[in-house]
Amino acid sequence: MSVLELKQLTKKFGDFIAVDNISLKISEGEIFGFLGANGAGKSTTINMIASLLRSTKGEIELLGKNIAKNSRFAKTNIGIVPQDLAIYEDMTAYENVSFFAGLYGLRGELLRDRSEEALQFVGLEDKHKSYPKNFSGGMKRRLNIACAIAHRPKLIIMDEPTVGIDPQSRNYILNSVRKLNDMGCTIIYTSHYMEEVEEICTRIAIVDHGKVIADGTKQQLMSMIKDTKDVWIEVKSTEAIDQRALSAIQGVTALSLEEQTVKITSKVEVNNLNLIIQLLIKQGVEIRSIDEQAPNLESVFLTLTGRNLRD
Ligand SMILES: Nc1ncnc2c1ncn2[C@@H]1O[C@H](COP(=O)(O)OP(=O)(O)OP(=O)(O)O)[C@@H](O)[C@H]1O
Numbered sequence: 171m172s173v174l175e176l177k178q179l180t181k182k183f184g185d186f187i188a189v190d191n192i193s194l195k196i197s198e199g200e201i202f203g204f205l206g207a208n209g210a211g212k213s214t215t216i217n218m219i220a221s222l223l224r225s226t227k228g229e230i231e232l233l234g235k236n237i238a239k240n241s242r243f244a245k246t247n248i249g250i251v252p253q254d255l256a257i258y259e260d261m262t263a264y265e266n267v268s269f270f271a272g273l274y275g276l277r278g279e280l281l282r283d284r285s286e287e288a289l290q291f292v293g294l295e296d297k298h299k300s301y302p303k304n305f306s307g308g309m310k311r312r313l314n315i316a317c318a319i320a321h322r323p324k325l326i327i328m329d330e331p332t333v334g335i336d337p338q339s340r341n342y343i344l345n346s347v348r349k350l351n352d353m354g355c356t357i358i359y360t361s362h363y364m365e366e367v368e369e370i371c372t373r374i375a376i377v378d379h380g381k382v383i384a385d386g387t388k389q390q391l392m393s394m395i396k397d398t399k400d401v402w403i404e405v406k407s408t409e410a411i412d413q414r415a416l417s418a419i420q421g422v423t424a425l426s427l428e429e430q431t432v433k434i435t436s437k438v439e440v441n442n443l444n445l446i447i448q449l450l451i452k453q454g455v456e457i458r459s460i461d462e463q464a465p466n467l468e469s470v471f472l473t474l475t476g477r478n479l480r481d
Pocket residue numbers: 183188206207208209210211212213214215253
């Protein structure tokens with residue numbers, strides 16, 4: 171059975187459509203990734219699943235039950251780790267976790283035990299009585315996670331849980347995600363970091379302008395571009411490059427310019443490297459090196475959306 175099913179889910183803010191008719195099924199045991207650029211509609215979708223935002227149209231079913239009609243059931247079975255930290259600086263780490271566990275319905279001894287367990291799970295057991303205002307960014311993110319898992323929800327939603335933290339905390343969080351998954355939780359994971367999503371997600375949805383434009387395992391998504399190759403050209407500067415002319419070269423399917431790198435995805439059967447180089451030289455670009463690269467999820471994203479993930 172699906173743990174979560176979205177049926178034609180839509181959210182409008184005035185005339186603006188932030189989430190556009192998304193239908194999706196997430197099965198038990200998945201670590202499901204939402205990948206999309208800024209403003210794609212990831213948080214809006216997630217906030218509707220967590221009942222923090224009302225949908226304009228469509229339905230959300232958790233374990234076969236409509237969440238709007240079964241709000242208590244939804245509350246006890248979903249845990250959300252929000253993108254913006256939701257912790258109280260003037261409450262201790264333990265008080266924060268037990269406050270949220272209480273909101274999710276836990277009481278008495280169970281509330282105490284589970285709150286301790288959640289702090290232990292994120293490695294903050296010795297910070298029990300400390301105040302988050304003295305915590306590092308990574309510790310705050312970990313506390314944010316503890317607050318969402320103490321009630322042992324079936325579905326845990328993490329919205330950019332690793333933004334702005336040190337590599338050690340990031341590893342800790344990624345390991346926690348795997349551990350929660352091993353314990354039977356289904357997870358929805360949102361991130362800008364392609365490598366993270368590639369590493370831990372069992373299935374990935376690419377979201378753009380409020381729509382899911384592709385979803386599948388990494389292998390399935392990669393097979394969408396199996397007839398293309400990536401060439402990276404290092405240059406002194408990409409400032410003077412006419413993107414339109416470069417994109418118009420036969421066989422080019424995606425193009426992205428970084429400060430000193432031109433990343434081009436193009437069809438394998440078209441030999442267009444000479445044309446590309448000639449055009450760059452004509453535009454006065456100083457070329458430093460040329461490398462063929464193995465395509466990755468970023469190439470899929472670029473090919474489908476026409477833009478960089480981190481624009
Ligand atoms: N309360 C709101 N009122 C009006 N517009 C909103 C509101 N919340 C979000 N939006 C708009 O909806 C779109 C989707 O926003 P959302 O926060 O879901 O994107 P996101 O994919 O989570 O982006 P990010 O990666 O930056 O977190 C954006 O264009 C945003 O400006």
